[in-house]
Structure formats: structure tokens, C-alpha cells
Amino acid sequence: MTEGKELEGLRQEVRGWLDANAPRGWRESYDNHEAFAQSQREWFAKLVEGGYAIPHWPAEWPGGGRSLAEQKVIYEELARADTPRLLLSFVSTYHAASTFFECGSEEQKARYLPKILEGETWCQGFSEPNAGSDLAALKTKAERKGDVYVVNGQKVWSTMAQYADKCLLLVRTSSDGPKQAGITYLLMDMKAKGVTVRPINQIQGDQEFCEIFLDDVEIPVEERVGEEGQGWAVAQATLASERGLTLMELSYRMQGALWRIAELIRKNGLEEDAGVLRDFGHLVTRIDCTCAIADQFLQNRIDGAERVGDASLVKNTYSRVLREYSLLGTRLGGIDEQYQAPITFGDLNTGNWMADFMNSYAWTIAGGSEEVQRNIIAERMLEMQREPKDWVAS
Amino acid sequence: MIELSELRDAAQKAFPADELIPDRDESWKLIAEMGWLMMPLPEESGGLGLGRDAVTAINLELGRVLSSAPLVPALLTVQAIGASESLVDRDSWIERTCSGEYVALNLLPGDIALADAGTLSGTLPAVPDADMASHVLVFAKGLSALVPLDAPSISVSERKLWDESRRLFDITLDNCAVDESLMLARDDASHDIANRLHGELQLALAADCLGGANAALDMTVEYLRTRKQFSRPLAMFQALKHRCADLKTHIAATEALLWSRAVDADASVTDLGALKALAADVYRFVTEEAIQLHGGIGLTDEHQCHLFMKRAMLNLSLGGSGDELKERAGRQALETYSA
Ligand SMILES: Cc1cc2nc3c(=O)[nH]c(=O)nc-3n(C[C@H](O)[C@H](O)[C@H](O)COP(=O)(O)OP(=O)(O)OC[C@H]3O[C@@H](n4cnc5c(N)ncnc54)[C@H](O)[C@@H]3O)c2cc1C
Numbered sequence: 001m002t003e004g005k006e007l008e009g010l011r012q013e014v015r016g017w018l019d020a021n022a023p024r025g026w027r028e029s030y031d032n033h034e035a036f037a038q039s040q041r042e043w044f045a046k047l048v049e050g051g052y053a054i055p056h057w058p059a060e061w062p063g064g065g066r067s068l069a070e071q072k073v074i075y076e077e078l079a080r081a082d083t084p085r086l087l088l089s090f091v092s093t094y095h096a097a098s099t100f101f102e103c104g105s106e107e108q109k110a111r112y113l114p115k116i117l118e119g120e121t122w123c124q125g126f127s128e129p130n131a132g133s134d135l136a137a138l139k140t141k142a143e144r145k146g147d148v149y150v151v152n153g154q155k156v157w158s159t160m161a162q163y164a165d166k167c168l169l170l171v172r173t174s175s176d177g178p179k180q181a182g183i184t185y186l187l188m189d190m191k192a193k194g195v196t197v198r199p200i201n202q203i204q205g206d207q208e209f210c211e212i213f214l215d216d217v218e219i220p221v222e223e224r225v226g227e228e229g230q231g232w233a234v235a236q237a238t239l240a241s242e243r244g245l246t247l248m249e250l251s252y253r254m255q256g257a258l259w260r261i262a263e264l265i266r267k268n269g270l271e272e273d274a275g276v277l278r279d280f281g282h283l284v285t286r287i288d289c290t291c292a293i294a295d296q297f298l299q300n301r302i303d304g305a306e307r308v309g310d311a312s313l314v315k316n317t318y319s320r321v322l323r324e325y326s327l328l329g330t331r332l333g334g335i336d337e338q339y340q341a342p343i344t345f346g347d348l349n350t351g352n353w354m355a356d357f358m359n360s361y362a363w364t365i366a367g368g369s370e371e372v373q374r375n376i377i378a379e380r381m382l383e384m385q386r387e388p389k390d391w392v393a394s
Numbered sequence: 395m396i397e398l399s400e401l402r403d404a405a406q407k408a409f410p411a412d413e414l415i416p417d418r419d420e421s422w423k424l425i426a427e428m429g430w431l432m433m434p435l436p437e438e439s440g441g442l443g444l445g446r447d448a449v450t451a452i453n454l455e456l457g458r459v460l461s462s463a464p465l466v467p468a469l470l471t472v473q474a475i476g477a478s479e480s481l482v483d484r485d486s487w488i489e490r491t492c493s494g495e496y497v498a499l500n501l502l503p504g505d506i507a508l509a510d511a512g513t514l515s516g517t518l519p520a521v522p523d524a525d526m527a528s529h530v531l532v533f534a535k536g537l538s539a540l541v542p543l544d545a546p547s548i549s550v551s552e553r554k555l556w557d558e559s560r561r562l563f564d565i566t567l568d569n570c571a572v573d574e575s576l577m578l579a580r581d582d583a584s585h586d587i588a589n590r591l592h593g594e595l596q597l598a599l600a601a602d603c604l605g606g607a608n609a610a611l612d613m614t615v616e617y618l619r620t621r622k623q624f625s626r627p628l629a630m631f632q633a634l635k636h637r638c639a640d641l642k643t644h645i646a647a648t649e650a651l652l653w654s655r656a657v658d659a660d661a662s663v664t665d666l667g668a669l670k671a672l673a674a675d676v677y678r679f680v681t682e683e684a685i686q687l688h689g690g691i692g693l694t695d696e697h698q699c700h701l702f703m704k705r706a707m708l709n710l711s712l713g714g715s716g717d718e719l720k721e722r723a724g725r726q727a728l729e730t731y732s733a
Contacts, residue, residue, distance in 0.1 A: 259731040271728060274721050281723030284731075285651070285668040293650035316639075317647040377642055378635035382615045385630045 011073050017050050018081040026084050027344045033207065036345040037163050040088035041119055047086070048117050052078070054093050056245050058101065061113075068298050075249045079256030085249075087208075087346035088121055088160055094246060095238045096122040096168060099185075102237040103225050108187070112166075123164035125155040125188070125212055126235065133372050135170075136179045136232065140214060142171035142186065144221070144228075149173075149186060151194075151217040157366070161210035162199050164190050169219075170235055173228050185231035187223040194218075204358040205343050239367070240311070247318050248294040250348065250363075254318075254325060255287050257349035261325075264332045276332070283321075283328055290321045309381030312373035319363035319370060322348065326360045329353035396444065398451050404428065405455035411609065414460045414698055415559045418523070421463040426494035434469060435476045440488050446594070450601045450656040457605025460559040460701055464496060464523040466598045470591045471497040471531045474538070474578060477587050481540075482575035497540060498527035498565075501595065501712045506534040506567065513569040514541070520712065524550050524563035531578070532567070538584040540576040541567065557704040589663055592713075596666035597656060599713045600673035603706065604649050607673075607680040610702040611641050614684045634687060641683060644676045668723035671716040677706035 023043055030036045047053035051063030055074050059065025066074065086093070097116060100109050112120070131138040140153025151171055161167070167188040174182035190197070194217040199207040226234040261280060270276045297314045300306045330337050330353040337353045344350040348359055364370040378384045408424055409416060425431065433449050435441020442448075449469060456465060472491045478484055491497055500518035507516050514534055521530060529540040543550060547570040552563045579587055615638055618629040628634055648669075655661045655669050681703035685692035692699040710716060 258727065262728050262731040265728060274717075277724030277728070278717055278720040279724070280727055281668055281720035281725075282672070284723060284727040285672050285720075286647075288665075288668075289647040289651040289672070292654040293647045295654065296650045312639075313643050313646045316643045320643075371636065374636040374639035375632070377639035378629075382635075382638055382642060384615060384619060384635050384638065385627050387630050387632065 007069055007073055010070055011077060014052065014074055014077040015081075017052070018077060018083065021046055021050060022081045022083050027347070027350065030084070030344045030346065031342045033162075033345060037088060040084065040086065040346070043084055044086055044089045045119060053086070053089075054097070054117070057093075057097060061117075068295075068302055071245070072248065072252070072295065075252050076256070079249075079253040082256070085253065085347060088163060089116070089119075090246075091124050091159065091164075091168070092116045092120065092122040095124055096166075098240065099168060099225060099234060099238045103185075103234045105225075107222070108225065112187075120165045121160065121163055122166045122168060123158045123161040123190070123210075123212075124238070125158050125161070125167045125169040126238075127157045128154060129156055133369055135235075136183065138170055138172060138183065140169075140171050142173050142184060142219070144173070147221050148218040149184075149221065149224075151186070151188070151214045151219060153214050155212040155214070157200075157209045158197075158212050159209045161190070161197050161212055162207070166190060167212070168238060170231055173231075180232040181229055183231035183235070184228050185225040185234040186219050187225065188217065188219050192217050192219070202358075204355045205340075206345055206359075208346065208362075245298070247314050248291075248298055250322075251287070251291045251294040251318055254322060254349055255291055257351075258284060258287065260349065260351040261329055261332065264329060268332060268334075270332070279328060283324055286321045286324060290317050293317050307381070309377050312368070312376045312381075315363070315367065316370055316373045316377070319360070322360045322363055323357070325349070326353055326357040330357050396442075396448065398447060401448055401451050402455055405452055409456060409459045409461065411458060411612075414701060415462050416459060418462040418561075419526070421461060422494065422496075422526070425463055425465055426492075429492075430465065431468060431472055431494065432492040434473050435488065435492070439476055440485070440492065441476065445657065446597065447653065447656040449594075450597060450652065453598045453601035454605035454608075454652075457602035458609040460606065460609075460705055462559050462561075464498070464526075466595070466602065467499040467501065467522050468496055469598070470594055471499050473594065474531055474587050474591060475540075477590070478578040479583065480577050480579060487540075496523065496527045498522065498524050498530045498543075498563075499591070500530075500565070501562075502714075504533070506532055508534045508537065509569065511569075513547075513571050514567045515569055516567055518565040518567070519562075521563045521565050523561055524565055525552070525561070529576075530565055533584065533588045536584065537572070537580050538578040538587060539572045540578065541570060541572070542576075545570060547571070555704075555708060557701075557708040559701060559705055560708065593661070593663040593666045595713050596663070596670040596719075597652075599709055600648075600652055600666070600670040601656075603670070603673035603677035603709050604645060604652055606702050606705055606709075607641075607645050607677045608649075610677075610681050610684045610699070610706075611638065611645060613698065613702075614638065614641075614687050617688055637683060637687065641680045644679065648673050648676050662726065664719075664722050664726045667714060667719035670713055671719035671723075674706065674710045674716060677702075677709055681706040 026039055052074055054064050055066035055071045057064035100113055128138050142149040142151045167190055169186045169188045171184050171186055172182050173184040194215040196213040198211045200209055201207055293314050297310055333353045341352050343352055343355045350356055379386055430452055432441040433444045437443040475487050481487055498521045500521045502520040504518040505516045506514050527543055529542050532539055532541050547568045549566045550563050555562055618634055619627055621628050651669055685699050685703055688699050691697050
């Protein structure tokens with residue numbers, strides 16, 4: 001790719017910085033959660049110091065105000081240097097930050113955004129046992145009592161909640177009218193009285209997400225984002241943050257990890273196997289498509305030309321291709337992959353193919369499942385008629 | 395600078411979506427009038443100096459209406475002529491071809507042998523619309539030249555395709571003498587032109603595939619939205635929605651790569667071939683589903699569904715098979731991606 005002088009300059013700058021600063025051998029140390037969390041905090045702090053942690057934030061922030069092309073260069077280089085993905089600070093720098101930038105009060109911005117750069121971490125408390133795809137059905141109840149909301153209920157699948165300082169919390173403040181109308185958006189301190197966090201064991205041996213139990217938790221009224229009953233609209237800002245920038249980063253990381261398949265082909269002496277080469281060539285091209293559509297989406301977003309459903313196209317492309325990638329690795333790895341090997345916490349393209357395969361479900365299920373995205377594409381983009389809404393149990 | 399969107403609008407006006415397989419000769423006239431044949435040539439040699447993305451836009455739009463005019467090979471031969479250093483009267487050749495004289499090209503590899511006496515023999519398979527061509531561009535080992543189709547040592551035969559939107563001919567050369575004044579290039583220069591044309595062909599076919607795939611999906615969704623069974627539009631059934639959404643996702647992702655490779659001067663022939671292979675897979679998948687989702691009507695000759703499916707199937711083969719192109723892409727990636 002030919003690129004302008006400035007971008008090439010930035011690339012050299014980032015590369016030079018990474019040569020000196022990128023952590024090495026981190027995969028081996030990511031086999032227990034304490035080491036993982038510690039190293040994640042250190043790496044985040046280093047990136048903040050280097051000015052590469054939040055290129056998507058506005059320009060008044062150190063390291064912010066980067067154009068799409070610049071962000072792309074930074075993420076390409078982070079992927080190329082095989083740095084750890086910023087999982088622990090992911091919700092903070094994307095979800096929380098987007099929510100504050102778009103809907104937060106000036107006070108909230110001033111209070112929380114600088115803290116994020118200092119390493120304060122956020123988790124997202126949206127889903128509940130009976131409110132998954134149908135998020136608006138959430139039942140966690142908040143009652144206003146003077147200057148506080150008193151909250152009772154249960155959240156689930158909250159990523160990294162065991163390490164989080166704060167929580168983006170959706171609660172029900174009213175049961176009248178349409179279910180979206182009674183939702184309110186609160187900012188909760190995870191150390192508040194009445195908050196219990198219980199990590200959930202996952203199929204690949206990780207504990208990436210948690211249950212959060214809320215028992216008479218008091219949250220001051222000034223910790224509300226938007227008005228009471230406006231939480232659904234605010235939540236859209238939170239959710240939208242996930243569907244562009246992140247997918248571009250992840251797409252480039254997946255492309256950057258293609259050498260793992262190449263290595264596997266070489267290791268197995270399959271360099272002349274036409275069938276394997278075809279499957280590899282196909283996968284590479286699918287990954288190139290994934291990067292291209294993620295790029296195009298961001299460019300459209302910058303140009304104000306985003307269409308309803310575009311984000312769903314990007315997400316369903318990435319999540320499917322991620323699955324294809326891990327399946328090709330699992331296949332080429334053969335029986336070796338069926339013996340348990342240590343996992344690397346919080347990485348999607350580790351080369352532990354069974355673990356990568358199991359992890360790839362995160363993207364077909366979380367953030368609006370593949371099926372929900374299909375509904376959006378069909379109904380809102382292709383204008384296929386909606387089904388009648390109500391269902392009465394017989 | 396012409397905007398891509400303006401170009402696409404103009405193409406959609408000239409070739410409206412509801413008129414599939416427009417008459418070939420009329421289309422050809424229109425294409426020449428629109429100036430599309432001169433798109434890729436630089437302005438100093440009488441062209442419009444438009445980039446590959448402009449050519450891609452037109453090829454995509456013409457794929458949408460299953461165009462039967464040989465714009466794809468014509469644009470390639472115009473570029474070859476423009477790149478020639480040795481063609482006598484090159485400027486007049488440029489003028490002739492840009493205004494509608496058609497120089498044909500084979501879309502599958504030929505087996506042309508060069509005898510010591512300097513004559514050419516062998517077959518050029520899959521040459522579109524040879525019946526309306528004055529010459530064919532022939533690549534042989536170490537040379538490329540234009541060969542007039544009325545030469546006695548040349549025979550042209552057509553075999554009827556399933557794809558009724560296209561006509562392909564086999565051209566056989568039997569000790570055909572090469573006219574020195576029609577020589578395009580020799581050795582490395584000839585090889586470079588062949589290579590470049592091969593890449594452009596892949597890109598053009600990919601655009602044709604995605605134009606057609608878009609049209610076939612639009613048609614299918616429209617059908618499902620209007621056809622009622624079980625007292626509701628078929629489009630309401632989620633099983634069908636999800637299939638359409640997946641088709642849309644495949645098209646969108648592949649189209650994103652199409653536009654990105656169209657402006658990437660560094661994309662290799664292998665990259666463009668891999669794109670074409672994927673685009674043809676997508677086209678096949680979309681049109682295969684289109685017939686299924688139309689039910690019985692999709693199997694009738696009268697309905698338009700099959701026209702897209704047949705073109706998609708032909709596109710799988712043109713420019714090389716997917717197996718071959720993907721294998722090459724895999725080999726290239728093995729070099730690119732090392733630890
Ligand atoms: C790795 C991971 C991390 C997560 N992190 C967080 C987090 O930090 N915070 C948070 O709040 N939540 C988080 N989630 C929760 C996530 O948002 C939910 O899992 C998701 O919304 C799906 O809900 P569910 O699991 O209840 O599945 P369900 O909604 O019960 O779905 C079950 C199946 O039914 C399908 N389905 C559901 N509705 C429809 C429909 N209308 N049409 C067709 N098919 C349908 C689904 O696609 C799925 O296949 C995370 C999930 C994962 C997997």
C-alpha cells in the first residue's frame with residue numbers, strides 16, 4: 001500500500017516506540033488471572049504514556065484526535081508487534097468513554113475521563129438472566145429515595161467485572177408504558193455496599209465474565225447519565241462504540257496473526273498440498289474482505305454516510321471469519337489440538353486453536369448475536385416485513 | 395475529475411435495471427457513445443484518464459443488467475494497444491478502438507505456438523463476440539500482436555452457452571503469419587502487458603459478479619416482499635430473512651474488497667485473482683439461493699432468475715477456476731506471512 005509521508009512517518013514512529021516498549025513473552029505469563037491483570041494495567045499505562053492508548057478520543061486528549069488512517073496505522077503496528085490486546089481497559093476506553101463523550105454531563109466527563117487514563121476500569125452491566133437479546137426486558141429495579149437510587153437485581157456476562165472499579169448499569173425505574181421507556185442509565189461504584197461479583201467458568205477454562213448481584217445498592221442521583229427513563233437512548237451510544245473501531249482493530253489483528261496458519265502449514269510439511277493452499281488462500285481473502293469492510297464502515301462513518309445495518313454487516317463478517325480462521329487452525333493442528341494446552345487469557349488469535357475456536361463464539365453471541373444482526377440486516381436494510389410483535393402463550 | 399457516483403448514475407440511466415440482457419449491438423453503440431471505451435487510457439493519448447475504480451464501477455453496473463456487450467475484453471485490448479511501443483499507427487488504432495472498433499481477446503488461456511517461420515498456430519478459447527470483432531489480440535511466447543479475423547488461416551466457431559447473456563467463440567490459428575506492423579510488443583514488454591491484462595480481467599470479472607449478485611438479491615427480496623403464502627408476505631418468515639441477510643453480508647464484504655483493490659496499485663495479479671474467485675463464489679451462492687427462494691417460478695424459462703445463475707456459473711470458469719486462483723493466493727500468503 002502506498003501511503004502519504006505523514007502516515008509513513010507515524011508508522012515508523014509507532015514501530016520504533018513498540019520496538020523499545022512492547023512487552024515480550026506476555027503470552028506465557030497470561031496463564032493466570034493475577035499476572036494477566038497486572039500486565040494489562042502496566043501495558044495500558046505504557047500506551048497512555050506513549051500516546052497510543054486512545055487514538056479514537058477527541059484531540060484535546062493526549063494521544064487522541066487521530067484520523068481513521070492514523071488509527072489504522074497504529075492498530076496495524078500493535079498487531080504486527082503482537083502486543084496484548086487491551087481487554088481490561090476495553091470497556092473503559094470504548095464503551096464508557098463513548099457514553100461520556102456523547103451523553104455525559106460536563107461534570108461526569110471531568111470526573112471520569114481523566115481517571116480512565118489513570119487506569120480506572122469499567123465494566124458493562126446490561127445483560128440479565130432473562131434479558132439477553134431482548135435487553136429491554138431487563139428487570140433490575142432502581143427506586144428513587146431522596147438523593148439516591150436503591151438498586152436490587154442481578155446482572156450477568158459482565159466482562160472483567162471482577163477487576164472493575166466502576167460499572168455502566170442499566171436499571172428499570174418504571175414498569176409503565178413500553179419497556180424501553182422505563183430504563184435508566186446509572187454509573188455504579190463496584191465497591192459500593194451490596195455489590196457481589198462472582199466470576200463464571202467458561203468452556204475454554206477462562207473466567208472472562210461474571211455475575212453481579214445487587215442488594216440494596218445505593219447510587220447517588222448525580223451518577224445518572226441522561227434523564228430518568230432515557231437510559232435506552234444512552235445505552236445506544238454505549239453499544240455503538242463497539243461496532244466500528246473495535247472491529248477494525250480486531251480485523252487487523254486477525255490479519256496480523258495469519259502467520260500462525262502459515263507456520264502450521266510449514267510445520268506439517270503441507271506447502272505443496274493444493275487443498276490446504278486453497279483453503280488458506282480462501283481464508284486470507286475472507287480476512288482481507290473483513291479488513292476492507294471494517295475500513296469502509298469507518299470511512300463512511302467519518303463521512304456521515306453510514307446506513308442502518310452497516311454495522312451489522314461488519315460484525316457478522318468479522319465473527320464468521322474469526323470462526324473460519326480458528327477452524328482452519330484446529331483442522332491443520334490435528335490431534336495435537338485435542339490435548340489441553342495452557343490458554344492465554346483475553347486473546348482471540350493465540351494459536352491454541354481449540355481455545356481460539358471456543359473463544360470465537362464471543363463475537364457471534366455478544367454485542368447483539370449473529371441472529372439479531374441478521375434480523376437488523378433483513379428488516380432495516382433489506383426492508384423485509386417484520387413479524388407481528390405479540391406472542392401469547394397458550 | 396468525474397465522481398464515481400456520477401458515473402454509476404449515468405450507467406444506471408443508460409442501462410436501466412428492469413431491462414436485462416439489453417440488445418448487444420445497441421448496447422455497444424451506446425457504450426461507445428458514452429465514451430466508456432476510452433476510460434482507462436491516459437488523457438495525452440486521447441483517453442479519459444480515469445482510474446481502475448471508474449472502470450470497476452461501469453463493469454459492476456453492466457453486470458447488474460447482464461450486459462451482453464463485450465466491454466470487458468474491449469477495455470483490456472484498448473489498454474494493450476495504448477501500452478504498445480511498436481504498433482504502427484498506434485494513435486489511429488486508439489481512435490478506432492475507442493470509438494467502437496472491437497479487438498477481441500480470449501478469456502481463458504490459449505495454447506498458441508510460434509513456429510520458426512514466425513507463424514502462429516493453436517486455439518484461443520472463450521473469445522467473447524468474435525463475430526463483431528475486426529481483430530483478435532494474440533499472446534504467444536515472446537510476442538503479442540493483433541491478428542485480423544478475416545485472414546484465411548483463421549477459423550472462428552461458436553458453441554452455444556447456457557449463459558444466454560453472452561456469446562463465446564473459439565478462434566483457431568493455422569500457421570497464421572504475423573504482420574510486423576500489427577506487432578504490439580515483444581519479450582518482457584509483451585509479458586508485462588499480458589500480466590497486466592490478466593489482473594485487470596480478474597478485477598473486471600469480480601465487478602461483473604458483484605453487480606449481478608446485487609441485482610439477483612434485490613430481485614429475490616422484492617419477490618419475497620410481495621409474494622404471499624399463509625396469509626402473509628414470505629419476507630416475514632425469519633428463516634428466509636436470515637438467508638437473505640447472509641447473502642447481503644457476503645456481497646457487502648466482498649464488494650468492500652473490490653473497491654479497496656480497485657484503488658490499490660500494489661494489488662498483485664494473485665490478489666485480484668483471489669478477489670475474483672471469491673466474488674464468483676458469492677455470485678454463485680446468491681443466484682443458487684435466488685432460484686430456491688423463488689420456488690417453482692424460479693425454474694421457468696420465462697422468469698429472470700436463471701439468467702443470473704447461468705452467468706454466475708460461467709463466471710466461475712472465466713479468467714481461471716477458483717481452485718487455481720485460491721491455490722495461488724495460498725502460495726503467495728505462505729510467503730507473505732512468516733513468523
Ligand atoms: C463473551 C461475552 C461477553 C459479554 N460481555 C457482556 C458485558 O460485558 N456486559 C453485558 O451486559 N453483557 C455481556 N454479554 C452478554 C451478551 O450481550 C448476551 O449474551 C447477548 O445479548 C445474548 O443474550 P443471551 O446470552 O441471553 O442469549 P439469548 O438472547 O437467550 O439467545 C439465545 C439464542 O437465540 C437467538 N435469538 C435470540 N433472539 C432472537 C431473535 N429475535 N431472532 C432470532 N434468534 C434469536 C440468539 O441469537 C441465540 O442464538 C457478553 C456475552 C458474551 C458471550
